[in-house]
Amino acid sequence: MKETIKQAAASLFAEYGYAGTSLAQISEKVGIKKPSIYAHYKSKEQLFECVFQDAFNEEMNRVEQAGHLYNLLESYLFLYSEDPLFRCFLASSFFPPDFLKERILRQYEAYLHALERKVKLLLKPAENLEDAAVMYTIIVDSLLVELCYGTRERSEKRLEVAWRIYKQSFMKG
Amino acid sequence: MKETIKQAAASLFAEYGYAGTSLAQISEKVGIKKPSIYAHYKSKEQLFECVFQDAFNEEMNRVEQAGHLYNLLESYLFLYSEDPLFRCFLASSFFPPDFLKERILRQYEAYLHALERKVKLLLKPAENLEDAAVMYTIIVDSLLVELCYGTRERSEKRLEVAWRIYKQSFMKG
């Protein structure tokens, strides 16, 4: 049940944001009454905190276990359309509620650092490894943005063009 | 006064989103009582609509009057830190309220198209003009994201790296 609530909350937070989502909506989606939520979470803030932390950890693990740079990029495409928790991670990073703003910004920074580390690890040593890492995060962010309010089609186009340029710039060898 | 309200609303909507901003906050920032807003706007929705439309039009004009691709990129950096209306345009595009979602998505798409048109106009004819246009919007979006929740410093780094790669890929001639 605790997990069910978390999932329902995740997809609602992802779509309407923290302020735009009410406990009434969440409980209705789960199929229980509003006060029942308090048997599992002591406040709306704490519920959101749990949801976000889960989302963040899961996404962080995914990056750290990635084996190929292109596959990682490509995975964002279906992840966005399939995984509410991931969408929640995205939306919360783009638009964090006030009471968690600082922590979320800190964690998103850690996320970008993890991406850069991954690039430096997987890419053949090159003189411009630093550029390659920055450029990779640029592509990731732009892909995420496009996923948020563009079409799937445009996202795929972006991925294709970006990867072609990226390869050409950093993987000539 | 109508203009004053709009500005106050813009900076609050930019920071807290539509759902996260109350008319009480707006009126307090302006220095009037909450119901006085209704002398100028007939509802919170209409107020937001005006603010967003202003923000969008202003930003669209800016793009259409741009003369250099690099300058346009660079302008986003200070624009974000100086112009609440621009921040509101950004935040609203990233996280539109439900009642305007469709229109906002449509307009953001128009915005990206305007960017692509600008690239094709300003760039020397090349065989991969289409790629250059897509890549430019990638850079813009990633820059905007970084501005939203990164540091100014990181944004500048991104701009520098992205532009170097961009020039090298599309402006060799």
Added chain:
DNA sequence: TTATCCCTTCCTAACGGTCGTTAGTTAATA
């Protein structure tokens, strides 16, 4: 010039509704 009227813009008071939350109870489980 003065008096009248209208219109705009602010105000106070209050509305119904929804918010997050708490208290207190009941039913089931271990």
Added chain:
DNA sequence: TATTAACTAACGACCGTTAGGAAGGGATAA
């Protein structure tokens, strides 16, 4: 028997919004 997780009822706070009135300015007519 003690604990957990669901419920109903209700709380105070805040939400967007409306009603109704006061103050001021501008135009018009005496």
